[in-house]
Amino acid sequence: MVDPRISIIDGRLRGVKDIIVVSSGKGGVGKSLTASVLALILTRRGYKVGLLDLDFTSPSTHLILGVRGLNPTEDKGIIPVEVFGLRHMSIVYYTKDKSTSLRGEDLSNILTELLAVTGWGELDFLILDMPPGIGDTTLDVIKYISRSRFLLVATPSILAFSTVQKLVDLLKSQNITIIGVLENIGRSDTALAKHVRDIGVKYLGTIPFDDQIEGSIGNVDKLFNTEFASSIEKLVLPNILEAR
Amino acid sequence: MVDPRISIIDGRLRGVKDIIVVSSGKGGVGKSLTASVLALILTRRGYKVGLLDLDFTSPSTHLILGVRGLNPTEDKGIIPVEVFGLRHMSIVYYTKDKSTSLRGEDLSNILTELLAVTGWGELDFLILDMPPGIGDTTLDVIKYISRSRFLLVATPSILAFSTVQKLVDLLKSQNITIIGVLENIGRSDTALAKHVRDIGVKYLGTIPFDDQIEGSIGNVDKLFNTEFASSIEKLVLPNILEAR
Amino acid sequence: MHEWALAEAVITTVEEIVEREKYEEVFEVSLTIGELQQIDTGIMKFALKHLKEGKLKKAKFSIKMHKASFKCNVCGNLWVFNKNKFNEEVSEAIHFIPEVSHTYIKCPKCKSPDFNIVEGRGLYIQKIRGRK
Amino acid sequence: MHEWALAEAVITTVEEIVEREKYEEVFEVSLTIGELQQIDTGIMKFALKHLKEGKLKKAKFSIKMHKASFKCNVCGNLWVFNKNKFNEEVSEAIHFIPEVSHTYIKCPKCKSPDFNIVEGRGLYIQKIRGRK
Numbered sequence: 001m002v003d004p005r006i007s008i009i010d011g012r013l014r015g016v017k018d019i020i021v022v023s024s025g026k027g028g029v030g031k032s033l034t035a036s037v038l039a040l041i042l043t044r045r046g047y048k049v050g051l052l053d054l055d056f057t058s059p060s061t062h063l064i065l066g067v068r069g070l071n072p073t074e075d076k077g078i079i080p081v082e083v084f085g086l087r088h089m090s091i092v093y094y095t096k097d098k099s100t101s102l103r104g105e106d107l108s109n110i111l112t113e114l115l116a117v118t119g120w121g122e123l124d125f126l127i128l129d130m131p132p133g134i135g136d137t138t139l140d141v142i143k144y145i146s147r148s149r150f151l152l153v154a155t156p157s158i159l160a161f162s163t164v165q166k167l168v169d170l171l172k173s174q175n176i177t178i179i180g181v182l183e184n185i186g187r188s189d190t191a192l193a194k195h196v197r198d199i200g201v202k203y204l205g206t207i208p209f210d211d212q213i214e215g216s217i218g219n220v221d222k223l224f225n226t227e228f229a230s231s232i233e234k235l236v237l238p239n240i241l242e243a244r
Numbered sequence: 245m246v247d248p249r250i251s252i253i254d255g256r257l258r259g260v261k262d263i264i265v266v267s268s269g270k271g272g273v274g275k276s277l278t279a280s281v282l283a284l285i286l287t288r289r290g291y292k293v294g295l296l297d298l299d300f301t302s303p304s305t306h307l308i309l310g311v312r313g314l315n316p317t318e319d320k321g322i323i324p325v326e327v328f329g330l331r332h333m334s335i336v337y338y339t340k341d342k343s344t345s346l347r348g349e350d351l352s353n354i355l356t357e358l359l360a361v362t363g364w365g366e367l368d369f370l371i372l373d374m375p376p377g378i379g380d381t382t383l384d385v386i387k388y389i390s391r392s393r394f395l396l397v398a399t400p401s402i403l404a405f406s407t408v409q410k411l412v413d414l415l416k417s418q419n420i421t422i423i424g425v426l427e428n429i430g431r432s433d434t435a436l437a438k439h440v441r442d443i444g445v446k447y448l449g450t451i452p453f454d455d456q457i458e459g460s461i462g463n464v465d466k467l468f469n470t471e472f473a474s475s476i477e478k479l480v481l482p483n484i485l486e487a488r
Numbered sequence: 489m490h491e492w493a494l495a496e497a498v499i500t501t502v503e504e505i506v507e508r509e510k511y512e513e514v515f516e517v518s519l520t521i522g523e524l525q526q527i528d529t530g531i532m533k534f535a536l537k538h539l540k541e542g543k544l545k546k547a548k549f550s551i552k553m554h555k556a557s558f559k560c561n562v563c564g565n566l567w568v569f570n571k572n573k574f575n576e577e578v579s580e581a582i583h584f585i586p587e588v589s590h591t592y593i594k595c596p597k598c599k600s601p602d603f604n605i606v607e608g609r610g611l612y613i614q615k616i617r618g619r620k
Numbered sequence: 621m622h623e624w625a626l627a628e629a630v631i632t633t634v635e636e637i638v639e640r641e642k643y644e645e646v647f648e649v650s651l652t653i654g655e656l657q658q659i660d661t662g663i664m665k666f667a668l669k670h671l672k673e674g675k676l677k678k679a680k681f682s683i684k685m686h687k688a689s690f691k692c693n694v695c696g697n698l699w700v701f702n703k704n705k706f707n708e709e710v711s712e713a714i715h716f717i718p719e720v721s722h723t724y725i726k727c728p729k730c731k732s733p734d735f736n737i738v739e740g741r742g743l744y745i746q747k748i749r750g751r752k
């Protein structure tokens with residue numbers, strides 16, 4: 001008994017030049033915001049960008065972008081929603097954002113299904129927004145898309161670093177590229193930069209608490225004008241573009 | 245083939261009067277801090293308290309309490325670590341806080357194992373610190389400990405509420421008691437109180453951002469003196485004690 | 489319909505197996521498809537016919553449907569999928585991602601959304617018959 | 621040792637089955653124990669003997685050990701558990717919670733910690749022989 005979905009994953013992603021995984025292990029550090037804003041900024045720069053929300057039990061990117069009334073279409077597979085110039089895919093298009101309790105095996109099946117049937121076409125960047133924890137989805141991304149590059153997000157809290165460190169261990173053991181650690185909701189005097197460098201990972205800089213963020217969620221124009229967005233542009237973009 | 249661990253769970257928890265599950269669905273909202281500080285406060289009030297960390301891939305309560313150099317002992321089962329007057333159990337005692345990637349089935353097995361072999365003895369309260377997401381651990385707690393009472397934590401962000409709402413749906417469908425929603429890192433002008441009441445759940449009040457927290461992590465004396473701790477005492481304690 | 493995407497996956501996988509196990513020619517490929525996937529077998533067969541080539545040129549594809557059934561993780565209840573219960577939008581959603589049944593289906597006995605899909609999801613290659 | 625905790629679990633479960641299936645008397649209970657659980661069968665049997673009563677009074681408990689083996693989710697490699705590789709602290713940790721093997725064991729071929737415990741975890745009641 002062979003599951004044919006697995007073999008097709010590589011083929012489906014053939015037109016995608018670069019896959020950036022926004023992850024942390026820790027929850028609530030700003031992964032979804034980073035993934036969404038990064039996708040928007042790359043799009044504005046003229047790149048072809050896809051954004052895939054892999055936090056199946058608590059999807060956020062549709063709320064951050066403010067997607068409404070759109071649905072993926074079908075053409076020999078699923079064609080993502082086109083919104084603000086980028087291609088967006090999320091389980092919410094199928095759950096209508098209703099409560100969805102999923103066990104690990106379900107998460108694995110959904111990821112495989114989405115990777116096997118979504119037609120991304122030609123993309124410069126596919127951004128994956130990851131769930132918290134170090135579980136099925138993270139392990140499956142490593143397993144199925146080993147060319148992924150991981151962008152890690154942390155806060156200055158020792159609680160966040162403790163988890164990021166565990167994720168770094170896993171990624172290193174699998175020779176997965178780590179772009180670096182982005183400090184979010186940071187202060188100027190944190191010890192994170194040193195901790196990150198001590199484990200041999202690049203420290204990308206710090207984004208301060210931005211009180212414009214909450215009011216900008218769901219409004220792409222406002223998001224572009226936040227300090228958060230200019231920080232992503234300054235701290236993350238060069239690191240993503242340079243290696244290409 | 246019958247797994248005998250399942251039948252013993254009720255028996256193991258027979259001496260535990262009340263089980264409080266600190267959950268959210270959303271990550272980084274302060275679940276672990278709330279669970280730890282609540283456990284400490286109840287202990288100081290003279291109650292017998294257990295604290296069980298169920299965030300197996302990113303455990304935090306041992307860091308918040310500052311547990312060092314202790315280990316569970318064995319006596320016809322596992323006897324939790326006794327620290328600051330409470331009984332603490334976490335996977336870190338076995339992983340030494342090293343990287344541990346776990347799929348859903350593993351999470352389920354660990355929870356079952358811990359519930360089947362941990363000897364809590366007589367407790368007034370057992371506090372469970374939950375992982376983010378609505379997955380195996382949440383589903384198993386509902387399945388195995390249906391008398392649990394859930395204390396939900398959210399932030400003012402629409403992103404947090406979106407997930408809490410999904411968890412509330414699940415809990416209601418299973419007739420699980422919800423103590424209420426605690427707003428953390430709140431402001432005075434948020435719409436969360438109304439949202440929470442609109443879905444028929446009690447709103448417990450709001451805890452402001454507390455800049456003493458990060459410096460107090462790992463130091464129980466300092467934790468007791470934070471605004472966070474007095475907020476928990478004021479907003480959460482009465483709601484937990486009243487129903488007993 | 490995403491039958492084409494799945495047909496492509498089948499062909500790619502069979503070609504990999506043919507390569508690995510050194511088949512000269514394939515006569516028959518047996519597939520099972522879960523009911524939850526709600527695949528139109530007519531379109532599926534058409535797509536497979538259109539996509540097969542080389543050593544698969546003459547292969548016949550047989551498709552067997554598996555009824556969907558669920559088992560509740562909480563109360564142990566077993567029940568079968570009743571497709572007529574859902575409107576077209578929900579049917580389409582389950583068709584793409586069978587796991588979203590956890591959004592729309594609850595255990596009829598205890599109302600839990602915590603159940604396993606015992607059978608009826610996925611598409612599997614069960615057997616390949618050919619000449620080596 | 622937590623053999624006592626597990627023995628208690630076995631007795632409780634067998635008593636539930638005896639009640640449900642209306643046994644008058646139980647002659648034999650067959651258990652399998654996974655190697656990862658590193659149970660001392662001597663202590664286990666002693667504990668079972670001490671705890672059994674009522675309709676289980678005369679029951680014999682047979683214990684079969686299952687060797688532990690792992691399958692890598694990434695490269696498909698299969699390998700067996702080698703207990704001698706670990707110091708006492710790690711052995712004790714795995715003894716309590718076999719899943720912490722994901723902390724201490726990696727696939728020997730590709731170094732991944734993403735593997736399944738194919739066999740060798742857990743404690744199961746396989747068969748009960750008695751008079752109804």
Ligand SMILES: Nc1ncnc2c1ncn2[C@@H]1O[C@H](COP(=O)(O)OP(=O)(O)O)[C@@H](O)[C@H]1O
Nearest residue numbers: 027028029030031032033185208209210213401
């Ligand atoms: N730099 C920042 N300033 C202010 N709020 C932020 C900042 N970064 C993130 N947030 C807020 O923090 C919360 C968590 O962000 P989110 O992107 O959902 O994190 P994650 O995806 O890691 O769970 C959200 O409410 C978000 O609006």
Ligand SMILES: Nc1ncnc2c1ncn2[C@@H]1O[C@H](COP(=O)(O)OP(=O)(O)O)[C@@H](O)[C@H]1O
Nearest residue numbers: 157271272273274275276277429452453454457
């Ligand atoms: N009221 C607060 N004021 C300041 N920082 C807080 C507050 N509540 C939580 N934090 C910080 O937020 C981060 C997330 O808290 P944590 O308890 O780990 O959340 P969770 O368990 O929900 O992931 C931690 O760094 C914690 O110290």
Ligand SMILES: [Mg+2]
Nearest residue numbers: 031032055060
């Ligand atoms: Mg997120």
Ligand SMILES: [Mg+2]
Nearest residue numbers: 275276299304
């Ligand atoms: Mg936590």
Ligand SMILES: [Mg+2]
Nearest residue numbers: 106603604605
């Ligand atoms: Mg399921």
Ligand SMILES: [Mg+2]
Nearest residue numbers: 350735736737
């Ligand atoms: Mg495993």
Ligand code: NI
Nearest residue numbers: 074489490491
């Ligand atoms: Ni279709």
Ligand code: NI
Nearest residue numbers: 318621622623
């Ligand atoms: Ni022992």
Ligand SMILES: [Zn+2]
Nearest residue numbers: 560563595598
């Ligand atoms: Zn049920």
Ligand SMILES: [Zn+2]
Nearest residue numbers: 692695727730
């Ligand atoms: Zn391997």
